[in-house]
Amino acid sequence: MSRRVYVNGAVWLLLLTAAWWLPLIGGYMALASRVLVYALAAMGLNLLLGFTGCMSFGEAAYFGLGGYGTGLFLTHLTHSTVLAVVAGTIVGGIAAFIFGPLVMRRRGIYFAMITVAIGQIFYFIAERWNSFTGGEDGLSGFSRQPLHFGFATVPLNAVAFYYFVLFFFAIGAGVIALLLHSPLGHTFVAIRENRRRAQFLGIHVERYVWASFAIAGLIAGLAGALNALQNNFISPINLYWVESGNLVIMAVLGGMRSFWGPLVGAIIFVGIQDYVSSYFPNNWETFIGGLFIIAVMFFPNGILGIIRQRAKAA
Template sequence: MKTKVLMAILAVVIAGLIAVPWIASYFYVFIFTEILILGLFAASFNLIFGYTGMLSFGHAAFFGIGAYATALVLIHLEWPFLVCLLVSMGASALLALMIGFLSVRLNEVYFAMLTLAFGMMVFAIAYQWRSVTNGSDGLAGFTLGSFGLGLDLTLANPSVYYHVVLGIVAIAAIVLYLICRSSFGMILKAIRQNPERVSFAGLNVRTYRLVAFVIAGTFAGLAGGLIAPFLRVASPELLHWSMSAEPILMAILGGTGFFLGPFIGSAAFVLLETWITTYTESWMLVLGIILAMMVIFFRKGLLGTAIDWWMEVKK
């Protein structure tokens, strides 16, 4: 019965997401596009934080590199959008492999600070390498051509781009879910709870952490590849350490112990930010207070608290 109810709720949510361009204004089409992209970004972060127990302060490096890779390919090569996304994933995976190889050797705060240092190094390179990245102005002026696979899609249309993002994020989420539910995902959970015991069992903890780090970076790069055409620019702000704080907040807000938690957190964060900015210029203060209260009183995140409440009602 519980499974049937959850499947019914999921079906309604999916149907609602598909229908957004037909029942909502263009403004909310943009808002929900951002929610989906940032939700994937947060879900990729949650693979290393919620499942593996590694707190990274430099996750935006992979997000930003994915955005720059897509922008550069569109500007100089004009390849189909699908190929651009594959390039962005490859570039982010390579960067994650290099940073992860040096970072996963350390634990807890040392790991967090090292990822922050590497993230700021990537930001500094993008900010200063003006001949390639155009410095603080970022890369703009690129246009979306064909999608690829022989599909005739007008990607410049916000509604079409929204459905493309929805489809790609859905596929990516399914892949991430299968990874989390696999034996590999179970080992990651074990590493989060007790890495010493996993090591005593004969498994190489560093290798598993590195693989998880690379997978997370790859999907963060995919999210970055989607955000560049959405914003029409790839700028150094996408690489900044403050951008790395967003997936952390979204994952905690939604619930790190649940796969869909980061997506719920992304929706709550973006919608709150959107609504509050329409009423006050001090939106950061108001948003900060609201988010702090939500984190304090919803200890398991919005999704976890809702599930606990539902279980109590069922009793």
């Protein structure tokens, strides 16, 4: 128990002080924001993947929808950045809520396939609906607006935006943590461990899968909203199945049975993407792919899985 407190304290301390130590090791704040955005999406996905045991391969749909929600909201309706984030989050969550009943009955590979199918439908809509979404070129023409606090106005430069993202990351991570410690979270794990037994115990498995799917979509929507603000741009590529695959890679690489696994995975993924592409501009995918293959073959519970095993053995 105390170990968990130390780990959580250390993680939050590192995240809060990133503006101070990250430049020392050659990083920059936009990179840190990217890590948090993807970590949040992957943590949402992991609620399904790691804790409910449902292989979703279409999480990018809700990530991208959150982005489009925020972008369109800022373009047409408001100049409030915070409201736009809320709007994007709700768009992602509602979409997942609506499509939940279609996916909740499927298991295994069929679950992966139907989530992909729904994701691809959104991808092609975003790509073809030129007048509304900007089509293949993506949606631009919106930008994150300064925050107004009444007494002060804060422009969202790289450092301020990092803390803006961290604020929402903390909310998202907090919600997930609370959930996992609640009876609802324990039910998710029970479904993962033995779906049939959970059913015999009178648990309405499908309703819980639906809940897990909707919450994961909500979190992905939040991450997508932040992603749109990070780039001041959103493109259909953010909804493509490859993006869903990237989120799965992050969750599995870091450790899908661990709470912080997706964060570790996102650090590695975004780090490799940034670091390797500055030396081999086109070959970072080989590094990721190779690392991922090694992970799947030799440590399927991810990097945190190994560390935990060591800690238990010691």
